[in-house]
Amino acid sequence: MGKPIPKVKQHPLWQRLQWIGDPVGYMEEAVADHPDLFAAEIIGFGNNLVFVNHPQAIQQLLTSDRRQFAASGKENGLLKPLLGEYSITMLDGDRHKKRRKLLLPPFHRERMPAYGQLICDLTTKIFDQFTLDQAFTARKTTQEISLQVILESVYGLHSGERAQKLKGLLSKLSDVFSSPLTSAFLFFPWLQKDLGPWSPWGNLLRQQKAINSTIYQELAERRAHPDEKRQDILSLLMSARDEEEQPLSDIELRDELMTLMFAGHETTATAMAWALYWIHSLPEVKHKLLTELESLGADPEPMEIMKLPYLNAVCQETLRIYPVGMLTFPRVATEKVDLLGYDIQPGQILVGCIYLAHQREDIYPDAKQFRPERFLEKQFSPYEFITFGGGARRCIGEALAQFELRLAIATILSRYDLALAENNEEKPQRRGVTLAPANEVRMIFKGTNY
Template sequence: MEAPEAAAPAPVEAESVRAVPATSIKGPRTPGFLQGVQLFASPTKFMRSCRDKFGKRFVLKIFPQADLYVLTDPVDIKEMFLAPRDVLHTGQGSAALEKYFGQTGLAWLDEKEHLNRRKQLMPSVKGGAQKRVEAAITEMAKEAVASWPRGEVLSLRPYVHKFTIEVIREVVFGKHVPSNWPQLFDAIWDMLKLNDSVTTMIETHNMSPLGVRTMRAIKPLGLDKFFKDRDRTDALLAEAVAERLDSGEPGDDMLAVMLNIKREDGSPLSATELRDEIMTMFVAGTETTAGGICWALEHLTRHPDKLEKLTKEVDEGTDDTYLTATVHEILRLRPPNPQIIPREVVKPVVLNGVRYEPGDQLWASGYLLHTDPDVYPDPDEFKPERFVGVKPGAYTWIPFGGGHTRCLGDRIAIIETKEVLREVLTTCELRRPDPREEAPTSRTVTMTPKRGAKMALEPRRQPVSG
């Protein structure tokens, strides 16, 4: 399932004569605002319709300041991932999320700054820290699933999302849980409610102070409440950091790692940098994984043969081959982050025969790549078997992005999903009165089941012995 071999992007001078300009790429002619609304309301339907009409490359106008070129071909995506750091930047690609985690964290950094920060943070999600978090996830999944309601048809997403927030607490704070964690959890939870609304896509940092005040005055938009919740979150997080500094406790958690980072001049990270990096984790590291877990439950309850096969493997407890394949297939079919962070062209570049100019935005669509029949036969079918004994390709399976900006916590997210599924299937039977497929809906840049994986967890009936 790997993409065809592709070399690194060719020097523009050598290829520009043969390359076609990006301006020749077609796209919908509807107003950019309407395109953005369509993308948020019906992400898969809108993107599929564009690919069907315009092909594997098309251009959107949802950014007023630049054209957004959607790439769905494995060769295009591979060459984009291989582009040098000084050719494509990702910082502005997180603009819709800036209101949550600012502009000083890893998601906003490029080139040497991004490389250095990534290396500095790596010890908090790999090695011994990863093993600690994975062990904690197993116990946390048992406790969480045991606390979820039984016998009641409801949306599981809020329960799953709260679990993923607790996992990120383990990543960020480790065993040194802040004394104000209950209050901090509530503040984070309240702040993330804005993601239920299209308002979350408003790039408030690009607005004038008067514009922001005007938007806050329109109470139904939810921005005023969001900013109040954010202020409360920031204050509680500052208390938690100060408490850890006072304790002087070491550790391999993310906060301990960040408190030990020193710049070339010997100065530590600022309070703003600490805040932005931590909030990046509590936003990006929870919304996506919660979406993936919900999609897994949604698909399994519509495919009883797959559910039975997976349950049998879980019961036997000797292998997790099919469980791993199920998670890989879910992340293929319903990547929670359907389009990865856009790359801004800062130097002219030729990718797969197309020349892009500075200011252009390149958007690799994992969803369209993953549902391309040229890459995956029967792409709309839920078939975990396609990943049994098969490692996902780096350029044909990109739920965690790729290249310089692949998600740091990809392994942790997969473990979370596997452990929740394992615990649910061990202790519960899934009852879904409404068998209709749940349509995807957007939460900022993520995609989640519209009804939130609505079903009932029933206490599992143990088989009668002998």
């Protein structure tokens, strides 16, 4: 007979409000009483969601797919209004397995060099527009870089009216849930009412309609004028076939494009902004990074940049200290399970808590300190450092995200002189289902290094 799962004691409504308004505070209060796992009532009154942050338990949770725990798409319903019901995120079982097999090839690590120079060039193009002593917010600038990378590498749109229209629409849509207040619309379905174009949800629906129309126009044009030479991810997905030789339908393609936009563009933009904040907050980190970059000489190849150990450590520490995604995708217990001596009942929903796993003092001493050296001193297991999730739901775009983060940061640091606009500590704040810098990292452009 195992122990019952410890529960957070606050009233469910208060838990839900705190989870929306101050997720970091909520998690840190809960873990102070229950160090390894706890049951939270944040997804609906009476429904307990078990947060797991012990590496052994996370490994059991993420690697026991279909035996003890099943990855259930229906538990991701919170994201359905954004991604659509045919997104890989919403699929279960064999449907999910087949879709994942179909989507993986375009994101294989071997394809990444094709995107390397594109990322460096786009970063340079955007930063070259700044003037001396111009103030800017890093989060908005990195969003522009990441969105342009998505448009060119994923959508295959480089220029033209449709590319500009889609860029504007996607940028606006990304900002819909930029604060805890607007994020509440995702957590309270009764708020999701179309009260006209000036209402928050009505505005969202109209933006989505315009995006859908633009995407379907692009799909129709490509089907009418196929070009086998195109190597963007959308073209590869359009030509992909499953075991029954069936292609993805237009609505399936649309939902996957929206998934890649939110999962790839939003998250990577935030990670880049956090990296710029930490690098410019800590002079010794910036000095070490610049010294390493200078060792490559002028105009190094992207693949040479990717091999730099301290750059990699800075990016890993950025993803550790304030992981953009706080939780793994949910798993549902398929049978009675012993997890660290606790009884898990069939039907119980569990998540790996990425944020709390990355804050464990027994794994990351002085966890609140930004110290890239920890990633040079130790190799962490996939259940201690779990930024991209794990198991059957591990992030498909991991290789592209890592590539973009490292190359963009290397390009910015080696070519431009920047400074933080103020010395205030940047705090994490909810942005939709992610953690982003509350003040978007305000900076000043001090000139070029070339």
